[in-house]
Amino acid sequence: MLENLALGFSTAVTFQNLGFAFIGCVIGTAIGVLPGVGPVATISLLLPLTFGLDPITSMIMLAGIYYGAQYGGSTSAILLNLPGEVTAVVTTLEGHKMALAGRAGAALAVAALGSFFAGTVATLFVAASGPVLTGVAMSFGPAEYFSLILLGLIAATVLAQGSIFKSLAMIVLGVVLGLVGTDVQSGQLRFTLGFPQLFEGVGFVPLAMGIFGVAEIIRNLECPENRAGTASRVGKLWLTKTEFKRAVPSVLRGTALGSLLGILPGGGLALSTFASYMLERKVSKYRHEFGSGAIEGVAGPESANNAASQTSFIPMLTLGLPANAVMALMIGALMIQGIQPGPRMIAEQPTLFWGLIASMWIGNLMLVIINLPLVGVWVWLLKVPYKYLYPAILVFCGIGAYSINNSVFDVYQTAVFGLVGYALIKLEFEPAPLLIGFVLGPMMEEYLKRAMLLSHGDVGVFVERPLSAVFLLLGVLALGAMVMPSIRRKKDQALSE
Amino acid sequence: MSSRVNAKDIASGAVLLVLAAVGLFINLEYPLGTASRMGPGYMPLIAFVTLGVLGVGVLVSGFRGAPGQLENWAWRELVLIISAFAIFGALLEDIGMATAIIALVVISGLADRTQTLKGLAGLAIVLLIICWLVFAWGLQIRVPFFPPLLNNL
Numbered sequence: 001m002l003e004n005l006a007l008g009f010s011t012a013v014t015f016q017n018l019g020f021a022f023i024g025c026v027i028g029t030a031i032g033v034l035p036g037v038g039p040v041a042t043i044s045l046l047l048p049l050t051f052g053l054d055p056i057t058s059m060i061m062l063a064g065i066y067y068g069a070q071y072g073g074s075t076s077a078i079l080l081n082l083p084g085e086v087t088a089v090v091t092t093l094e095g096h097k098m099a100l101a102g103r104a105g106a107a108l109a110v111a112a113l114g115s116f117f118a119g120t121v122a123t124l125f126v127a128a129s130g131p132v133l134t135g136v137a138m139s140f141g142p143a144e145y146f147s148l149i150l151l152g153l154i155a156a157t158v159l160a161q162g163s164i165f166k167s168l169a170m171i172v173l174g175v176v177l178g179l180v181g182t183d184v185q186s187g188q189l190r191f192t193l194g195f196p197q198l199f200e201g202v203g204f205v206p207l208a209m210g211i212f213g214v215a216e217i218i219r220n221l222e223c224p225e226n227r228a229g230t231a232s233r234v235g236k237l238w239l240t241k242t243e244f245k246r247a248v249p250s251v252l253r254g255t256a257l258g259s260l261l262g263i264l265p266g267g268g269l270a271l272s273t274f275a276s277y278m279l280e281r282k283v284s285k286y287r288h289e290f291g292s293g294a295i296e297g298v299a300g301p302e303s304a305n306n307a308a309s310q311t312s313f314i315p316m317l318t319l320g321l322p323a324n325a326v327m328a329l330m331i332g333a334l335m336i337q338g339i340q341p342g343p344r345m346i347a348e349q350p351t352l353f354w355g356l357i358a359s360m361w362i363g364n365l366m367l368v369i370i371n372l373p374l375v376g377v378w379v380w381l382l383k384v385p386y387k388y389l390y391p392a393i394l395v396f397c398g399i400g401a402y403s404i405n406n407s408v409f410d411v412y413q414t415a416v417f418g419l420v421g422y423a424l425i426k427l428e429f430e431p432a433p434l435l436i437g438f439v440l441g442p443m444m445e446e447y448l449k450r451a452m453l454l455s456h457g458d459v460g461v462f463v464e465r466p467l468s469a470v471f472l473l474l475g476v477l478a479l480g481a482m483v484m485p486s487i488r489r490k491k492d493q494a495l496s497e
Numbered sequence: 498m499s500s501r502v503n504a505k506d507i508a509s510g511a512v513l514l515v516l517a518a519v520g521l522f523i524n525l526e527y528p529l530g531t532a533s534r535m536g537p538g539y540m541p542l543i544a545f546v547t548l549g550v551l552g553v554g555v556l557v558s559g560f561r562g563a564p565g566q567l568e569n570w571a572w573r574e575l576v577l578i579i580s581a582f583a584i585f586g587a588l589l590e591d592i593g594m595a596t597a598i599i600a601l602v603v604i605s606g607l608a609d610r611t612q613t614l615k616g617l618a619g620l621a622i623v624l625l626i627i628c629w630l631v632f633a634w635g636l637q638i639r640v641p642f643f644p645p646l647l648n649n650l
Binding site for chain 2: 049052163165166168169172173175176179183185186188190191214217218221222386387388390391392394395397398399402403406408411412414415418419422426427428429441445448449452453455456457458459
């Protein structure tokens with residue numbers, strides 16, 4: 001592993017890669033700080049710009065945006081009581097109370113340092129488990145892959161809020177959108193509605209940008225958040241000895257919890273912060289202080305969400321399956337570069353695999369610096385009103401959509417998906433599973449066809465092969481668990497608290 | 498409408514059923530093949546049938562679950578943002594990036610009522626400078642920046 005990590009660092013520590021890691025981290029922090037601009041929209045926005053870069057460089061930058069957003073989200077949560085990201089909702093509970101008590105600096109410091117520690121441990125976890133899981137994945141045939149993808153698709157809905165039918169329908173809708181275009185084997189055009197521009201399928205970037213970028217803007221304009229709050233003074237950016245002692249066990253617990261939950265497909269990030277907060281409130285010696293600014297309530301969840309954001313790379317790097325919408329985008333970015341993520345990546349693209357892992361640690365180090373001493377810059381950024389931000393986002397979306405294929409059709413596609421995305425929001429469909437279904441759908445069809453060809457049309461192959469049967473069983477269990485009313489109620493409670 | 502039913506779920510279920518029906522209808526054109534040699538119509542058949550079944554599920558749950566009403570749509574914002582985006586696309590190649598950006602900023606700007614003319618003008622100028630630097634000068638995008646007509650003067 002050491003040798004591999006050395007290879008990784010030698011890849012990541014080049015002028016270009018360090019530079020783009022830094023750009024990614026800065027952009028990530030910025031959008032993390034700003035409420036209403038998320039990593040999914042930003043990454044889809046920047047996707048066209050990465051085509052000209054090396055695959056490794058573009059991955060490093062996109063990954064930086066992803067975990068940078070987790071760092072930035074806590075800044076506005078603590079200082080303004082506004083969660084910059086969904087995962088920072090929990091941080092507002094104790095973090096903003098600490099800020100009101102004049103300990104904003106300590107809350108920011110513990111969030112950043114806890115995240116850094118968690119990121120370091122989780123990165124090592126990714127490095128250690130990646131090759132092992134890859135070994136397992138190499139023995140998979142098409143039947144195993146099909147069942148695993150099915151399990152992943154079901155699991156992606158586990159954490160979605162609201163009706164289980166609706167989340168499953170979003171997955172299937174994504175799969176359906178993935179069918180559009182030329183069928184690989186027969187050359188048959190499917191569902192192109194006569195548009196020659198759709199022969200190669202629905203555009204990934206227009207879809208993501210429309211649903212997560214444009215639709216979100218309309219949504220934000222419709223219900224303006226209260227942005228009038230004034231930022232608390234940051235104060236001294238250091239922890240007292242007692243605070244440090246109190247935070248350490250919470251950071252350790254949060255790291256462990258987040259590392260494990262992050263691997264789960266679906267919404268491991270948000271779940272890990274809630275789970276960690278609940279755990280801290282249960283086990284902490286200072287639980288009576290919860291609700292009035294307990295440092296444990298910042299340290300645990302912040303570590304958990306950063307650990308989870310690193311380990312959510314594991315299914316993508318080893319199996320080629322996305323754990324969440326951002327990972328679906330990363331897979332899309334790699335495929336556009338001509339790289340198929342999956343178990344062969346570690347052998348065929350060792351510099352990409354290990355370079356990305358090394359860059360995660362470097363990125364985390366950069367983020368501590370970007371977030372702590374430079375916190376003043378981000379507070380200033382919070383003063384930019386949304387009414388100037390959204391037209392600018394639209395302009396970049398428009399040029400971004402055009403520049404993928406130099407085609408105005410993609411701009412129109414983005415507009416259409418903006419409309420679709422808004423309709424989905426209004427009907428209370430959660431859009432993230434759609435993107436996962438869109439990425440996995442074509443792979444699923446491919447593996448289904450191959451598995452059935454090998455078994456001469458016998459469906460039994462999926463239950464006769466033991467691993468495949470296990471995946472299917474897990475999928476059935478997950479579905480069963482979601483239907484159970486008691487579990488559903490608890491889940492909805494935890495997610496909406 | 499009676500408040501006993503969840504109108505949102507009923508509408509959602511109906512939308513899913515319509516999509517499934519349209520999809521299955523289009524799919525009639527494509528050969529199904531056999532289970533061991535699947536044709537291009539096989540997977541869509543499975544997917545759209547599943548979508549239809551889920552649509553029925555959502556529809557039924559709309560009559561049973563917690564009551565709910567359809568939300569009002571923010572038509573003004575929706576129409577302004579989507580049309581601003583489409584107009585941007587229409588202007589981009591023929592009239593040039595600068596005009597397209599100005600149109601997008603102004604039209605989408607109308608969606609926020611607190612916007613001022615001065616603010617929008619300032620924003621448009623800043624964005625024009627950034628986009629010229631990044632896209633026209635830096636990335637050399639294949640789109641004219643200024644209206645090509647100006648060159649003929």
